[in-house]
Amino acid sequence: MNAPDLSCSTLLLVDDEEANLDLLEGILAGSGLGNLLRTQNPFQAVELARQHRPDLVLLDLHMPGMTGFDVLRALREMDEPGDYRPVLVLTADVTPEARDTALGEGARDFLTKPFDIVEVLLRVRNLLETRQLYLQARRATEARERILGVVAHDLRNPLASITMQSEMVLQTLSPRSSPYVRDALSNIQQTSGQMYRLVEDLLDVAQLEGAGGRASVDLAEVDVHELLCTARGMLQPIAAGRKLTLDVDAPAGLRALADGARVVQVLSNLVGNAIKFTPTGGRITIGAAPDDACVRISVADTGHGIPAEHLPHVFGAFWQGDTADRRGAGLGLSIASALVAAHGGRMWVESEVGRGTTVHFTVPAADVLVAVPAGRGGQMVEVLTSA
Known part of the structure; x- marks a missing residue:
């Protein structure tokens, strides 16, 4: 170089x-x-x-x-x-x-x-070279973000159209239709659906990077049980297609201060991961419980589990434990953790190989004073709700 x-x-x-x-x-x-x-x-x-x-x-x-x-x-x-x-x-x-x-x-x-003149020149050159390398890296990152955003945006609508139309054709096929045609349409629908979800993840990553890694949230008081049931209703058909049981385990009346749509997005990523790595006949449970001044929400599965040496890396963007796995880009947990951080919460993983994985995250309870990150400047916004 x-x-x-x-x-x-x-x-x-x-x-x-x-x-x-x-x-x-x-x-x-x-x-x-x-x-x-x-x-x-x-x-x-x-x-x-x-x-x-x-x-x-x-x-x-x-x-x-x-x-x-x-x-x-x-x-x-x-x-x-x-x-x-x-x-x-x-x-x-x-x-x-x-x-x-x-x-x-x-x-x-x-x-x-x-x-010493020589020493000054060496220090100046070293600092300037580091500055130039930083500027080159920043320009490359900005170019990547622009390309990523443009490509993902232009792919989203065509992929959504392919997914919906292949699903409609599948539903209108007669029982006497060729098994080959049915399998081909099913494969088109599943593959385009995976690509659509990947595009959505790429757009989320581009948005987060453009905002300095901070997601925007619109906080309001929400019923946690209802929110979890909403997520289950969206994800149940996918779980059923893999012959997995998807349950909700949360007490009635538990309320949080959260962006409901963002929490459902987090759950969609977590349950999507659990579905990918849980064998047929397994169980996935979306749970919630009070946890001091927070509400702790969790997604537990009976899947393969994550080796201990991989746990420190699971929230990194584009990281995958198995590099040969092509079922995603390794973005789901990175996006989910950024959304949780925007609520002022935290996310962590508990896992045992052969027994399954549980991902926990917290959001503020609805009756406490919370401070959540707002904007690129890292300022804090205080929100006070009634008890």
Whole structure:
């Protein structure tokens, strides 16, 4: 792989001593390291960073009016979550406290004055190369998300049409129809249905990534038993087709503060997984119970179980325990866990090989004060319901 081109990088030099700026500018310009901005005013440094979005900031710590620590905090606040814009601190303060505080405030590297020219150039190049690799990865991710969204969106309607029309034709076939025709139509219906669900998962992933991994929820008081019965009604035909029993085990009157449609979506993913991995004749139970200030909802199956070494990975996107399994893309649990997190809840798995798996998740009970993530900024929204 070729080294990143650093000549187009933008560097911001901040030091209240003009002689230091002259020295740094001479070193960096002589090495062909990008476009250089400089200022002796830390307040102006923040504004220059906002206007020019530099790839690297070289920052002194002790300046009049506004310290380098203040500049670090201001830079961190203007960056988007997950952004990587390195700051190299160059200071005459050799105390461990200064170093620890600077790194704690977001500096990526720290050198003391007087500095070695070769070492400065090496540190600057390393930080700029990391910045360029980060930008390349972000562009690749954004391109993938755009392609994913466009392709999935354009595939959804045709696949839905194929699924519905093949099902309609199946229902209108006479008993004397050819078994070959019936099997072929059934295969078309099942395969297109699987593809449709995959497209829905891909769209959910694209939406979540576009929102910084945070799902939107519309919280309202819901009857948990009714919600679980709704999910069972939707999923029962699929379970019956695999000759599986699908039960609901939840007390009447249990109420939660949740987005009902999102909870049903979580249950659809969890029950769908359970159906795939539970042998014919098995049982799947959708349950719920009060759990302190939450309602704990669970999906238990009598399937094959998950090996202990796989449990830490099950919520990762695109992860599958068996790479030869082509019944999905490994997105269901990742999407479900993001939806649960949007409620301020948590999700976990209990499993034993040969005995089955239970996936639990929590949502707030309907009579408590809850805080759930809202938006990309990670702010919290408080919702208070009556007891």
